[in-house]
Amino acid sequence: MLRSLIILICSLQIIVAVFPAAQAQQRWGPFEESEDFLVQDREEDPRESDESFGREGQIPDPFEPLNRCFFQFNDKFYFWVLKPVSKGYNTAAPELLRVSIRNFFSNLCMPIRAVSCLLQGKITGFGEELLRFVVNSSAGFLGFQDVAKQALNIEMRDEDLAQTLGFYGIGPGFYIHLPILGPFSGRSLFGWAGEQFINPVDYFFDSWAFLLSVRSYDYVNRASLRIGEYEALKRAALDPYVSLRNGYWQYRENKIKE
Amino acid sequence: MYAGASPLPGSKSSSRPLGVGFYLNKEVCMAPRSLFGILFFLVIFISVPVLAGGPTGQIRETSDKIIAIVSDPDLKAPARAEEKRQMIRQAVDERFDWEEMCRRTLGRHWAKRTQEEKKEFRDLFAKLLERTYLEKVEGYAGEKVLYEGEDIDGRYAVVKVKIITQKKTEIPVHYKTIKNGNQWLVYDIFVNGVSLINNYRAQFNSIIVRSSYEDLVDKLKFKVSED
Numbered sequence: 001m002l003r004s005l006i007i008l009i010c011s012l013q014i015i016v017a018v019f020p021a022a023q024a025q026q027r028w029g030p031f032e033e034s035e036d037f038l039v040q041d042r043e044e045d046p047r048e049s050d051e052s053f054g055r056e057g058q059i060p061d062p063f064e065p066l067n068r069c070f071f072q073f074n075d076k077f078y079f080w081v082l083k084p085v086s087k088g089y090n091t092a093a094p095e096l097l098r099v100s101i102r103n104f105f106s107n108l109c110m111p112i113r114a115v116s117c118l119l120q121g122k123i124t125g126f127g128e129e130l131l132r133f134v135v136n137s138s139a140g141f142l143g144f145q146d147v148a149k150q151a152l153n154i155e156m157r158d159e160d161l162a163q164t165l166g167f168y169g170i171g172p173g174f175y176i177h178l179p180i181l182g183p184f185s186g187r188s189l190f191g192w193a194g195e196q197f198i199n200p201v202d203y204f205f206d207s208w209a210f211l212l213s214v215r216s217y218d219y220v221n222r223a224s225l226r227i228g229e230y231e232a233l234k235r236a237a238l239d240p241y242v243s244l245r246n247g248y249w250q251y252r253e254n255k256i257k258e
Numbered sequence: 259m260y261a262g263a264s265p266l267p268g269s270k271s272s273s274r275p276l277g278v279g280f281y282l283n284k285e286v287c288m289a290p291r292s293l294f295g296i297l298f299f300l301v302i303f304i305s306v307p308v309l310a311g312g313p314t315g316q317i318r319e320t321s322d323k324i325i326a327i328v329s330d331p332d333l334k335a336p337a338r339a340e341e342k343r344q345m346i347r348q349a350v351d352e353r354f355d356w357e358e359m360c361r362r363t364l365g366r367h368w369a370k371r372t373q374e375e376k377k378e379f380r381d382l383f384a385k386l387l388e389r390t391y392l393e394k395v396e397g398y399a400g401e402k403v404l405y406e407g408e409d410i411d412g413r414y415a416v417v418k419v420k421i422i423t424q425k426k427t428e429i430p431v432h433y434k435t436i437k438n439g440n441q442w443l444v445y446d447i448f449v450n451g452v453s454l455i456n457n458y459r460a461q462f463n464s465i466i467v468r469s470s471y472e473d474l475v476d477k478l479k480f481k482v483s484e485d
Binding site (some may be wrong): 058095232235236237239242243245246247250251254255 | 425461
């Protein structure tokens with residue numbers, strides 16, 4: 001049920017994406033960072049073509065007004081719902097427990113990372129993910145403890161399908177800020193939808209209501225460990241919406257390069 | 259934690275947990291009793307100029323200086339808070355190339371500014387970064403800083419650092435520096451692969467394109483004046 005809903009959203013996104021995304025690049029181009037200030041200002045230096053000089057462009061955002069609405073909604077959602085709920089939850093569950101629960105869910109998502117490694121030809125990563133799963137599921141008490149990292153120094157590979165798509169040169173499409181779920185690119189939304197098929201959590205439960213509660217619990221648990229980050233972003237930013245969009249974009253592009 | 263200015267400071271893990279300043283205090287208090295003490299003193303003083311040569315050495319020097327300030331028990335008193343901030347500000351100023359930072363954050367809008375506007379912007383932007391930065395630094399709780407190497411390319415260099423928080427979270431931080439005389443000055447900080455300057459440029463550009471440069475200045479003024 002949940003899966004078909006996601007597929008529906010994604011197919012809509014793709015239909016909308018394919019047509020305007022290509023034009024959006026040009027339409028929104030002039031608004032974005034131009035490089036010519038370099039030439040006016042100082043002699044050209046090839047080393048200045050780095051990320052911090054604005055040659056990277058920005059993610060097209062043709063639906064900015066709608067995205068800003070959702071951003072405002074999420075802002076309220078964070079301060080009125082998520083933060084109070086997390087605070088209550090934090091008093092009930094010590095941090096160590098919350099970290100363990102996050103580890104448990106992360107361990108279950110191993111197939112997503114392993115498949116993404118494999119599709120990108122990162123054979124070592126694939127092997128490490130399998131090994132981590134075996135070690136953590138047994139010695140790490142069903143994945144609550146990340147012994148593979150602590151004892152064997154094998155870190156989790158932060159790979160997903162969207163990065164795999166990026167690895168093969170598929171463009172990001174455009175930026176979309178969804179209610180509750182937060183920032184996505186067309187590409188990452190597509191990847192995320194694909195992941196619903198290889199996410200084992202979804203196969204454990206037949207009832208979508210129960211699945212939804214498990215997913216929500218994972219969401220709140222993760223959020224409870226990151227309270228304060230959004231406030232920091234908001235405090236440092238002149239325009240939090242643009243700051244988040246840019247931060248998300250830089251972070252994702254960087255992940256694909258790795 | 260990840261947004262805004264990075265927590266620049268940190269100790270050097272293993273043998274020198276609080277930086278040079280800590281040892282100096284200790285040595286002064288105890289007076290060099292033994293030959294070992296004197297030798298230790300000499301080693302510290304000799305090693306500083308050697309380290310100071312490269313970009314990593316210079317970043318490390320500044321980090322240690324700031325750590326020493328925030329960990330100094332004498333400066334913990336609330337009455338000396340402003341003095342402490344001033345000291346941190348000075349240490350940061352010495353290591354940051356504000357002009358270069360501003361040029362990069364305004365991008366193509368920089369060349370259109372008059373000298374006065376440039377100076378005003380420089381002051382406001384420095385205040386904005388300092389505000390975020392000072393708060394992070396003052397919340398310093400023994401995070402470790404591991405220096406993981408540097409890439410030098412002509413007059414540009416990247417210093418790679420990993421900050422390990424008390425919760426054992428690793429935050430990769432890259433300092434982009436540019437050489438000015440024999441000083442390597444920071445012009446951008448990447449936290450978790452996100453460039454601070456790039457992030458501000460996106461915001462500033464969006465505001466200027468949407469309304470005007472004057473509006474940006476007003477927003478900056480408002481931002482630095484709020485608590």
